[in-house]
Amino acid sequence: MIDTQDKCHSSVEELLAEKNQRYTTHRKSIVRVLFELSKPASLSEILAVASQRSINLPISTAYRNLAILEDCGVVRRLIASEDLGLYELAEALTGNHHHHLICEQCGDVNDLSSNSNLERALSRAAEMVMDQIDFQVTGHRIDLTGICSNCNKVDSA
Amino acid sequence: MIDTQDKCHSSVEELLAEKNQRYTTHRKSIVRVLFELSKPASLSEILAVASQRSINLPISTAYRNLAILEDCGVVRRLIASEDLGLYELAEALTGNHHHHLICEQCGDVNDLSSNSNLERALSRAAEMVMDQIDFQVTGHRIDLTGICSNCNKVDSA
DNA sequence: TTTAGTAATGAGAACTATTCTCATTATATG
DNA sequence: CATATAATGAGAATAGTTCTCATTACTAAA
Ligand SMILES: [Mn+2]
Ligand SMILES: [Mn+2]
Ligand SMILES: [Zn+2]
Ligand SMILES: [Zn+2]
Numbered sequence: 001m002i003d004t005q006d007k008c009h010s011s012v013e014e015l016l017a018e019k020n021q022r023y024t025t026h027r028k029s030i031v032r033v034l035f036e037l038s039k040p041a042s043l044s045e046i047l048a049v050a051s052q053r054s055i056n057l058p059i060s061t062a063y064r065n066l067a068i069l070e071d072c073g074v075v076r077r078l079i080a081s082e083d084l085g086l087y088e089l090a091e092a093l094t095g096n097h098h099h100h101l102i103c104e105q106c107g108d109v110n111d112l113s114s115n116s117n118l119e120r121a122l123s124r125a126a127e128m129v130m131d132q133i134d135f136q137v138t139g140h141r142i143d144l145t146g147i148c149s150n151c152n153k154v155d156s157a
Numbered sequence: 158m159i160d161t162q163d164k165c166h167s168s169v170e171e172l173l174a175e176k177n178q179r180y181t182t183h184r185k186s187i188v189r190v191l192f193e194l195s196k197p198a199s200l201s202e203i204l205a206v207a208s209q210r211s212i213n214l215p216i217s218t219a220y221r222n223l224a225i226l227e228d229c230g231v232v233r234r235l236i237a238s239e240d241l242g243l244y245e246l247a248e249a250l251t252g253n254h255h256h257h258l259i260c261e262q263c264g265d266v267n268d269l270s271s272n273s274n275l276e277r278a279l280s281r282a283a284e285m286v287m288d289q290i291d292f293q294v295t296g297h298r299i300d301l302t303g304i305c306s307n308c309n310k311v312d313s314a
Numbered sequence: 315t316t317t318a319g320t321a322a323t324g325a326g327a328a329c330t331a332t333t334c335t336c337a338t339t340a341t342a343t344g
Numbered sequence: 345c346a347t348a349t350a351a352t353g354a355g356a357a358t359a360g361t362t363c364t365c366a367t368t369a370c371t372a373a374a
Contacts, residue, residue: 080236118279
């Protein structure tokens with residue numbers, strides 16, 4: 001499990017090299033932002049953080065690089081929000097298998113580390129599926145939905 | 158658990174009535190298509206089936222009615238496909254709690270009934286979340302991802 | 315059965331996140 | 345340095361979805 005940003009960057013560099021991609025300044029900025037946020041972020045959030053640091057990151061470049069990073073296994077694009085792509089560092093990169101907490105009110109998404117209980121129940125379910133119907137399970141996605149602490153405060157106020 | 162289409166329609170009628178919505182012909186057509194497909198369908202799939210039955214269902218009307226049906230708890234809009242909304246009858250209506258099998262190759266989505274093992278592991282995970290962080294879990298979503306039977310055939314051919 | 319009043323419809327415009335295009339710029343390599 | 349290739353960035357294009365608004369269909373009261 002990658003814990004320092006330096007290790008992260010060198011791993012990314014390798015992953016990109018495997019596909020003959022350069023680890024450019026823009027791409028480093030994106031990875032740095034995602035590493036530091038350590039939660040799924042939309043494109044505009046990524047741009048906002050970059051902007052705070054006086055990094056000019058054009059929209060088209062950001063999208064293109066996120067797609068390339070995804071293709072190289074550095075970034076994962078989540079399907080969690082109704083109408084917005086959310087990006088995070090890929091599990092293959094961080095070594096941190098996890099699921100997500102999604103607030104139904106504000107749409108905020110946060111990581112949630114898994115537990116062996118759950119993972120065991122899931123593998124059993126996957127085995128049953130592969131036995132009973134002809135579907136080859138290779139992964140899973142779990143979201144717990146509800147109301148986040150922020151929205152809870154606002155509601156009770 | 159609703160098993161016949163008649164029961165389904167009368168439940169829908171009640172749900173709509175609660176919000177002073179009429180159960181129009183278009184809305185019935187949509188519910189009928191979703192009931193019979195019994196798998197998540199995109200707007201164009203819904204329109205295609207309707208069209209086969211010589212039902213003219215304009216795009217804007219279909220979208221509007223799907224949104225209203227969702228608001229009344231009749232329809233659920235899934236977040237499963239990258240760039241397409243998928244619709245199915247809501248669990249509250251059918252009484253059939255289930256998860257989804259998603260083919261990573263062709264994007265096809267199918268229902269998968271859950272099992273008590275998995276649901277128990279999930280409730281425990283939800284309790285831990287509510288204990289440890291201030292997030293109120295009210296639901297969950299599980300997708301098993303992999304390769305469907307169709308894509309498996311094509312690949313090995 | 316009229317008659318308002320309200321809800322639903324449908325064609326097309328508008329919106330918006332994302333992707334594409336292509337001319338320019340940066341980088342790597344011999 | 346010279347050349348080839350990759351990356352960039354501004355803006356156009358795309359596409360799923362929502363919005364607008366004039367028309368039509370219901371509903372419920374008179
Ligand atoms: Mn997981
Ligand atoms: Mn479930
Ligand atoms: Zn929230
Ligand atoms: Zn498939």
